[in-house]
Each structure stands twice: as C-alpha cells, then as structure tokens.
Amino acid sequence: MAEDPHGDPRLRIEAAHKAFEQDFGRFAPFRSGVSKGSVTLAEAEKLERELGELRSRHAGKKSAIASAKKIIGRVAAEERAALGQLVQQTEAQIIEAIGEVEQSLKTFIEAARVGRERIDVTMPGRRLRRGHLHPITLMRERIEDIFVSLGYAIEDDREIETDFYNFDALNIPEGHPARASQDTFYTNEGLALRSQTSTVQIHAMQRRGAPVRMIAPGRVFRRDTPDPTHNPMFFQVEGLCVDRGITMAHLKGTVSEFLRRMFGAETVTRFRPSYFPFTEPSAEFDFSCFKCAGKGCRICKNSGWIELGGSGMVHPSVLTDAGVDAEEFTGFAFGLGIDRMCALMYGLDDIRLLFENDLRFLEQFR
Ligand code: DAH
Numbered sequence: 312m313a314e315d316p317h318g319d320p321r322l323r324i325e326a327a328h329k330a331f332e333q334d335f336g337r338f339a340p341f342r343s344g345v346s347k348g349s350v351t352l353a354e355a356e357k358l359e360r361e362l363g364e365l366r367s368r369h370a371g372k373k374s375a376i377a378s379a380k381k382i383i384g385r386v387a388a389e390e391r392a393a394l395g396q397l398v399q400q401t402e403a404q405i406i407e408a409i410g411e412v413e414q415s416l417k418t419f420i421e422a423a424r425v426g427r428e429r430i431d432v433t434m435p436g437r438r439l440r441r442g443h444l445h446p447i448t449l450m451r452e453r454i455e456d457i458f459v460s461l462g463y464a465i466e467d468d469r470e471i472e473t474d475f476y477n478f479d480a481l482n483i484p485e486g487h488p489a490r491a492s493q494d495t496f497y498t499n500e501g502l503a504l505r506s507q508t509s510t511v512q513i514h515a516m517q518r519r520g521a522p523v524r525m526i527a528p529g530r531v532f533r534r535d536t537p538d539p540t541h542n543p544m545f546f547q548v549e550g551l552c553v554d555r556g557i558t559m560a561h562l563k564g565t566v567s568e569f570l571r572r573m574f575g576a577e578t579v580t581r582f583r584p585s586y587f588p589f590t591e592p593s594a595e596f597d598f599s600c601f602k603c604a605g606k607g608c609r610i611c612k613n614s615g616w617i618e619l620g621g622s623g624m625v626h627p628s629v630l631t632d633a634g635v636d637a638e639e640f641t642g643f644a645f646g647l648g649i650d651r652m653c654a655l656m657y658g659l660d661d662i663r664l665l666f667e668n669d670l671r672f673l674e675q676f677r
Contacts (some may be wrong), residue, residue, distance in 0.1 A: 320382055327375035334365055336407060342411040345419035352423040366409050367620045368454055376402050421644045433442035443450075445663060447546055447677045450653045451528045454548055457572045461565065463550070466527040473489030476510040477503045480632050481532045482587040489588050494534045504532035508549035509589060512625070512644055514632035515551060521640045522554035528649065539661040549670050553625065553635060558593070562622055562643035566596055570619075573652075574601040581616065590623025590644060599654075610655065617655060620647030 321557035338358070345355060367375060376398065383395050444452070483489045495506040511527035511579055519525075528547040535541040552561065567580040579599040587593040598620045607613040622645035626636035635642075650662050657676075660663070664672050 320379060320386060320399065321397065323375065324379050324394075324397055324401055326377060327369070330375065331369040331405050338362060338412045339408070341415045342408065344415045347532070350419075352420065352427065355420050355423065359413070359420065360415065361464075362409060362413055370402065370405050370409065370560070373562065376405065393527070398661055405485055409622070429642075441675045445659060445665075445673065446650055446653050449676060450649050450656070451546070451548070453573065454528065454569075454649070455526070457569055460552070461667050462524055463552075463570070464523075464525045466511050466515050466525045467529065468514050468527060469555045470505055470530055470532075470637075471498065471502050472505045472510050473502060475503050476513050477507075480513045480629065481507075481509050482626050482629055483588045486578060486610075487588065495532050505529075507531055507646065508547040509644070509646060511535050512551045512589075513631070516553065516630070516635050521630075521635045521642075524552045524554075526550045537663055539663065539666070542650070542663055542666060544666070545648055545662070548649060550645045551625070551642060552644075553640050555640060557624075557641045559624060559645060562594075562624070566645055567623060571579050572599045573599060577604065579605065582622075585621060585623075587621055589629045590621075591626045593623035594620065595621050596645070611657070619652070620645055621647070 337520040341358075348357070369374065376505060377535070380398050383391060388396055398402075418485040428564060468597060474495065477495070477622065477673070478484070478490055497502045498504075508527050508529050508531055511525075511529070515525050515527070517521055529545065529549075530544060531547050532544050535543050552565065563580070563582060567578075570580050571578045577599075578601065581597045581599075583597065585593045585595040595618065599605040599616055600608060602608050602610045602614055603615065605615035607615050611617050622643065625642040625644050630637040630640060632643065653659065654662050
C-alpha cells in the first residue's frame with residue numbers, strides 16, 4: 312500500500328461516517344415521517360434549515376467524504392476498487408438518510424402551512440358597525456340641497472383668516488365696536504380664527520366676480536364661555552347673491568322660500584330692522600314657530616316666533632373693496648347658525664351635546 316500522508320483511507324472513511332451518524336442522531340427519528348403534534352411548524356422549519364447545514368458539512372464539497380474520494384486515485388491499484396466502493400456506499404447512505412428526513416420535514420411543513428391558512432367558511436361573520444352622519448352634517452346637507460335647487464353654488468373656505476377678511480373688508484375697521492362682540496382666537500402670527508362665515512363673501516366675489524350666487528356653510532369661532540346656548544366653536548351658513556337689479560324683495564323671497572322648505576309650507580317669515588356693518592339696510596329674520604304655528608309654546612318662548620339670522624343689502628363699500636362695481640351691481644346677504652337650527656329642530660336644550668361625541672346622544676340621529 313502506498314504511503315498516505317493523511318493516514319489509512321479506510322479509517323478516514325469510517326471516521327467520517329461515524330461523525331455523520333453522531334450529528335444525524337437527532338434527525339434519525341424523522342426518517343420515516345414526522346408524526347403530527349411531535350413538533351410545531353416553527354420547529355420543523357428550524358430543523359429543515361439545520362438539515363441543510365448538516366448536508367453541506369457531511370456531503371458537501373468540503374466534507375470528509377469528498378476529500379476521501381480525492382485520495383482514492385493515489386492508493387495501490389489492488390485496493391482501489393474496494394476502497395472506491397466503500398466511499399461510494401458511505402456517501403450514498405449519508406445522502407439517502409438526509410434525503411429521507413428532508414422529505415418527511417417537507418411533507419409535514421406543507422401540511423402545517425395549509426392547515427394554518429385554511430379558512431373556516433362556516434364560522435359566523437363579524438358584523439360591520441355601520442356609522443352615520445352627525446346631526447350638524449345632516450342639517451348642513453338639507454340646507455345645501457335647498458340652495459343648490461335655487462341655483463346657488465357651495466363655497467368651502469378657510470377657517471383661519473387675516474384681519475382684512477374677518478373685519479376690514481366687511482366694513483369693520485379697527486376700533487369698531489362690532490370687533491368686540493366678535494372677539495375670536497388669534498394665532499401667534501396675528502391671524503384670526505374666523506368669527507363669522509361672512510368672510511367667504513369677500514373671497515367668493517374676488518374669485519368669481521359678479522354676478523355670483525353662493526352659500527358657504529362652515530365652522531366659526533368666538534371667545535365665548537360654553538353654556539347651553541353658546542360654544543366657542545359653532546357652525547354658520549352664509550348666503551350671498553349679487554347681480555344687476557337685486558333688491559330687498561329678492562332677499563325676502565329667498566329667505567322665506569328657504570324657511571318654507573326647511574320648516575313646512577305654512578311657515579311665515581318676518582324681517583325686523585337691524586344693524587350689521589356690512590349691510591345697508593340690515594334686517595334680522597324670524598320665522599313662525601314650527602311647533603305651535605305661531606300660537607306660542609315652550610320652543611318659541613310663547614312669542615310664536617323664532618329668531619334665526621341676520622341679513623341685508625350688501626354695503627356698497629364691501630362690494631367695491633371686493634372688486635365688484637357697486638354702480639352696476641347690488642346684492643343681498645344673510646347668515647344663520649346651523650347649531651341653533653339643529654337644537655330647535657331636534658329639541659335640544661343644550662347645544663354642547665352636539666360636540667361632546669357621546670355616542671348615546673349621536674346614535675339617536677341615525
Ligand atoms: N355674520 C353675522 C353674524 O355672525 C350674520 C350675518 C348678518 C350675515 C347679516 C350676513 C348678513 O351675511 O348680511 O352674526
């Protein structure tokens with residue numbers, strides 16, 4: 312036998328086989344299959360990875376068997392055949408053992424994954440909780456529908472304003488007493504949270520020019536202490552109609568028609584002279600109580616009338632400041648509170664309920 316610098320090849324092959332058997336020991340029980348419940352899916356996946364490592368260690372290119380193969384050519388001719396057979400047999404045994412366990416694990420993992428992803432179609436469904444609109448939104452949409460049918464556009468504008476839009480452009484200069492009654496919240500940069508939707512009149516005229524017919528529902532803010540009839544944030548709808556030959560008669564007709572559609576065909580509207588800086592003349596409007604038809608009840612505080620909003624003919628200087636020719640055009644405007652209408656219609660004795668997000672209250676408006 313030729314001199315072998317690495318020792319007896321037969322012994323080396325046997326040693327390699329032994330080392331394999333030792334490493335393979337914990338996999339051996341899985342040769343004929345992985346029984347259900349003996350391992351978890353995660354454990355089986357881990358075993359599969361470890362088996363891959365074991366394969367490259369004992370049957371890969373750098374394994375002891377691979378290097379034993381290389382020296383076969385160097386042993387004496389008469390021993391070569393027998394040794395070659397031994398190497399091949401050993402290698403075949405190793406590969407077969409690994410292959411069997413690999414197959415068992417694969418089968419088990421596939422079945423476990425399918426089981427995990429299976430859907431039980433007989434399981435009862437989970438009920439979807441259906442939401443609904445907030446009472447303010449319901450009211451706003453009713454108002455919008457009425458005005459859209461009268462040919463008005465809906466304007467949605469910013470809630471943060473400069474003093475110019477909130478006051479100056481509406482004919483309320485610095486020091487005017489109307490600024491105090493509408494004290495609002497200011498940002499650090501001196502911008503104001505709008506205290507009325509009348510600001511949108513100016514934006515709409517600047518953007519659309521004249522003629523223009525629009526309503527602007529939206530949020531407004533005032534520095535009020537909350538009580539049953541006040542909240543520092545509430546909702547208004549502004550209306551504006553500017554065209555050639557618009558008169559107070561158009562204002563009265565429009566507001567009366569709106570209130571009839573809102574509260575019933577028999578509703579009567581009344582206008583009382585009033586003052587607003589941005590209208591001249593100005594009027595507040597009331598409508599006959601929808602509950603008692605004017606006879607007097609708790610809702611109208613026995614007066615038969617319910618006060619709703621302000622209105623008037625747009626002041627010429629407001630038109631001019633917004634870029635509309637006051638010689639050619641005239642217009643009317645009005646504004647009213649949505650929260651107040653909501654409270655009236657649903658008989659709420661505290662408007663703060665609208666903003667507390669208490670589902671026991673809100674779910675009554677489904
Ligand atoms: N902006 C007024 C307020 O907040 C309401 C109002 C009055 C709006 C007269 C108007 C108007 O457009 O013409 O109380």
